[in-house]
Amino acid sequence: MAPKTAPDASRRSERSRRAIFDAALALVGEVGYTRLTVEGIAARAGVGKQTIYRWWPSKAAVLLDAFTDGVDDYGAGLPDTGDLEADLKHVLRATADEFNDPAFQAPYRALAAAGAGDEELSRTYVSRLLEPGIAVYVNRLRAAQEAGQMDPDADPRIAAELLLSPFSQRWLMRTGELTHAYTDTLVDLVMRAVRPPE
Amino acid sequence: MAPKTAPDASRRSERSRRAIFDAALALVGEVGYTRLTVEGIAARAGVGKQTIYRWWPSKAAVLLDAFTDGVDDYGAGLPDTGDLEADLKHVLRATADEFNDPAFQAPYRALAAAGAGDEELSRTYVSRLLEPGIAVYVNRLRAAQEAGQMDPDADPRIAAELLLSPFSQRWLMRTGELTHAYTDTLVDLVMRAVRPPE
DNA sequence: CCATGAAGACGATACGTCTCGCCTCATGCG
DNA sequence: CGCATGAGGCGAGACGTATCGTCTTCATGG
Incomplete structure (x- = not known):
């Protein structure tokens, strides 16, 4: 059995990735972490939920990437x-x-x-x-x-x-x-x- | 408008209170905090959910009381x-x-x-x-x-x-x-x- | 032309409120 | 004194909502 085909990173939408980061950071500031939801991020970013679940396992992982994307230097x-x-x-x-x-x-x-x-x-x-x-x-x-x-x-x-x-x-x-x-x-x-x- | 009648503490069941503490401490050890649920505590303690919501506002408050009940000295x-x-x-x-x-x-x-x-x-x-x-x-x-x-x-x-x-x-x-x-x-x-x- | 993307339907949980009888008290009347 | 009455906590769980993570559909763009 194949181990769940990995998504093709080369076809990934940079536009969606950035939109998800922006939405996650904005929302966590507005409603806090516990009320931050994947659905909320998707809606705010204008992407489907699956686009988030395809690349990240949890809202915490999204936030971690969003945060380090700006600060990792x-x-x-x-x-x-x-x-x-x-x-x-x-x-x-x-x-x-x-x-x-x-x-x-x-x-x-x-x-x-x-x-x-x-x-x-x-x-x-x-x-x-x-x-x-x-x-x-x-x-x-x-x-x-x-x-x-x-x-x-x-x-x-x-x-x-x-x-x-x-x-x-x-x-x-x-x-x-x-x-x-x-x-x-x-x-x-x-x-x-x-x-x-x- | 009346400020939501407070429950009568003198009629409170000590038995239920202890059972809730025991259940909360046992469950947080078994499944961790995020998967700890009020429903789970109620079921394990053999009490109704309302008995928990009557006395505590959140699972965190229950756990805090449960923990300090044993250690507060x-x-x-x-x-x-x-x-x-x-x-x-x-x-x-x-x-x-x-x-x-x-x-x-x-x-x-x-x-x-x-x-x-x-x-x-x-x-x-x-x-x-x-x-x-x-x-x-x-x-x-x-x-x-x-x-x-x-x-x-x-x-x-x-x-x-x-x-x-x-x-x-x-x-x-x-x-x-x-x-x-x-x-x-x-x-x-x-x-x-x-x-x-x- | 085919993987990714947007949209959202879907079943599963857990939420917090509520409605039941049941039981235990304090009160008051016979 | 003794028993009825009523108030209120209790166990149980139904209820509507919210969010989860998966799945399906169709469109799009590299």
Whole structure:
């Protein structure tokens, strides 16, 4: 028995693909993730439901693709002026601004929530969105270690999590505001934790 | 217009209440949160659907009550042997064991995910589960400050988050194992961050 | 000319409301 | 005191709606 003939990607309609992404992002912002439906996306995008089900297994997958389609470029990584503390403060402030942007919030929060609840989806979420975001910090910290600005015995990965997790947790659970004062405090604490021994 | 007569709590069936909690916790472990249904809980508990809808607005609310009904006692707080580092390591190891328990995982993860996605629910989740858990650490850190074992200028609340967020984030997104070695490393890092200046 | 696309019919679930009798109380009358 | 009465929660499940994911039809365009 044939394993369900795969669709021919070369014949795929780019127009429909974009329309589906636009509709998904617009709708999740308007009605939230739980009331986001595949039927709603199809209607808004002006495509048949089958066109969505042909290419994606779930609304979460559509949203993940729609979201990464716009953001999937983490560029050249963090700036490296030679001053670790200043670089971290600068970038974390910018990240806070981004997370405070409503257009960014709705889909990202929806994906984080769906990822927390669904083990399969979480793998994709983690590898496509979470890990690349952490990796740029890990790289910057490694550079700092080589420059002698950070304890060579500290694990850059764990240090990056020490900095980013309180930030994301606070945002995800809405337990506090992401102000520049807060992110600066976070950087100060982490700097004390990973400072090289004298 | 009358505001929808509230049910009479004094006539409530304790038997049904317990049966609903048991059914909800069992089912969320068997089929997961998304496939958990109010109909399923009612059937398993041997109660009518209306009995659930009379007392709770959603399956999330049922699960939250079911979960806190068993766990809502945070006792006397953290141990205080006078050695902050040892106390934190001890408790965080125990917490890791708890979070590695499958019976604990399913409902707690479901609630965290639902809380992340739903603003209204997140308030209840945060105040009923998250905040009390953080508060006991904050109290212990305050005691340490008074004992001169922690920088008096550090904010105990932010320090507690610095310790707990990487832990919960790692668990929630399944980005790594919660081993004793990991929790000890976390405590070491946080201790360096909040150590009193000499 | 044939796979993809738009449209929507279709059966299956689960939703949340509702309507039944049934049972258990508190109240009040004989 | 003792038994009728009535209010209200309870188990059960029918009901209409919404959305699911599949399937069918016809048109289109590469």
